[in-house]
């Protein structure tokens with residue numbers, strides 16, 4: 115069984131010319147099969163949790179389907195801090211199990227997708243009167259390394275004030291006592307989710323976007339499927355499955371409510387905002403986890419041409435489908451940067467872009483947002499609906515394993531062991547972080563020949579791994595005056611034919627991250643890329659207009675600050 119699966123993964127190499135199992139041009143056939151066949155498992159929700167479950171289930175031989183109401187990763191899984199981390203502060207909350215699990219998962223996910231989950235050293239400045247003292251930090255980081263089984267050469271180092279300042283000269287020297295320096299990993303949450311669902315599709319899972327589950331179908335009072343609304347075909351259809359799992363993130367309680375099973379523990383949603391500055395305005399050298407004046411801890415992360423800062427953590431009761439950053443969120447983050455890095459002078463107008471997401475946490479009476487546990491929780495309703503919520507992006511694989519084990523038991527089948535720790539998440543993966551660095555160097559000379567710059571080599575390698583070859587080859591087909599436009603067009607072609615891109619938003623927000631990290635490039639390539647998408651996806655004039663309007667709205671929300679939440 116496993117051998118067979120691994121052999122099928124090696125067939126990834128055929129992707130250049132064949133219709134990939136994850137091509138948007140395949141959608142109507144997928145839709146037909148969803149309607150006609152019966153599945154062992156139907157997953158609702160295409161975030162990291164749902165896509166991880168679909169991969170695990172399909173790899174263990176379950177006939178699996180997944181429906182996503184928007185695009186894959188359009189919920190929380192494109193709005194995180196984009197770290198694969200053990201969560202140092204959970205150690206402070208004595209969530210030892212969570213720290214151990216997420217800590218050890220980091221190295222596994224790095225091995226499965228080395229270009230996408232890269233080691234990143236974290237600096238934690240220690241300041242007079244700060245959240246963490248010198249000895250408690252040293253001890254905490256030692257326990258953290260131990261729980262996460264960090265390799266000897268990567269274990270934490272305690273730094274003097276001078277060493278901390280050498281790593282990050284922008285730090286406030288006054289009151290600085292030194293620093294903790296330890297191992298974490300950075301990622302791109304949306305791309306990780308896309309690679310998960312692409313890999314699930316290669317194992318035979320059928321996944322469709324823009325298709326919310328709108329009602330449950332019951333027989334003898336048990337859930338046996340859902341009615342789905344296909345937004346793109348503008349109709350409804352039934353999908354039948356022996357087991358239904360809801361991995362709907364912040365929307366989990368809505369589905370429990372529809373199932374009539376919303377009782378006992380409930381979600382407590384908290385909003386987290388990140389803001390993005392041009393690197394010249396906030397020239398941070400070193401990823402830093404630092405104290406805000408109110409005692410919360412904030413990340414500042416240099417990435418490509420920008421530095422991003424986050425996150426806020428406030429209880430949320432607004433619109434789940436349009437979560438925006440407020441002026442208060444932006445000012446809070448600017449003030450914490452000024453407090454920790456006084457040489458940096460930022461204004462709200464300097465912000466290039468932002469994103470705001472919701473943490474689907476489990477409510478605990480009397481606890482503030484930051485105190486709530488990030489542990490996941492599974493609910494099984496009397497009707498047989500299995501729901502999973504909470505947890506971390508980092509823990510997606512273990513969450514999936516627990517759910518799929520449970521599904522096997524509920525199906526009364528012998529549990530086939532989980533193999534996802536052996537399944538690479540991309541075709542032809544680069545071997546490790548060193549191989550990624552070598553590949554970036556190789557690409558630098560290649561992109562120079564196409565009139566692109568070193569940044570693009572880094573971007574292509576860390577976004578796509580060796581799939582960058584397909585995009586660079588495709589670029590030659592476009593003779594646009596601006597090479598960046600040709601790159602955008604090649605990415606649009608790749609996104610439609612290999613990554614189920616069904617709208618401009620899918621491409622510019624989640625497949626390429628351009629809305630957050632390269633927002634200016636959208637203006638440059640928009641006209642031509644929109645025309646390409648229109649041709650590939652056979653959009654009507656009406657659809658073309660609504661896609662343009664949607665893109666305007668997205669750019670607006672990423673660059674404006676509201677006085678209050680959307681309701």
Ligand SMILES: Cc1cc2nc3c(=O)[nH]c(=O)nc-3n(C[C@H](O)[C@H](O)[C@H](O)COP(=O)(O)OP(=O)(O)OC[C@H]3O[C@@H](n4cnc5c(N)ncnc54)[C@H](O)[C@@H]3O)c2cc1C
Nearest residue numbers: 159161162163183189190191194195197327363386507508
């Ligand atoms: C600000 C912030 C920072 C974070 N930082 C980190 C971090 O650095 N590292 C980390 O490990 N974790 C982090 N997390 C946590 C992590 O992002 C989440 O735990 C994870 O992304 C949740 O994934 P999910 O699949 O459960 O939910 P989601 O990604 O929200 O997916 C649920 C999906 O279900 C879909 N859906 C809902 N209803 C329906 C329906 N009726 N039919 C079909 N589909 C439906 C939604 O459209 C959505 O795409 C962060 C979270 C936030 C908010």
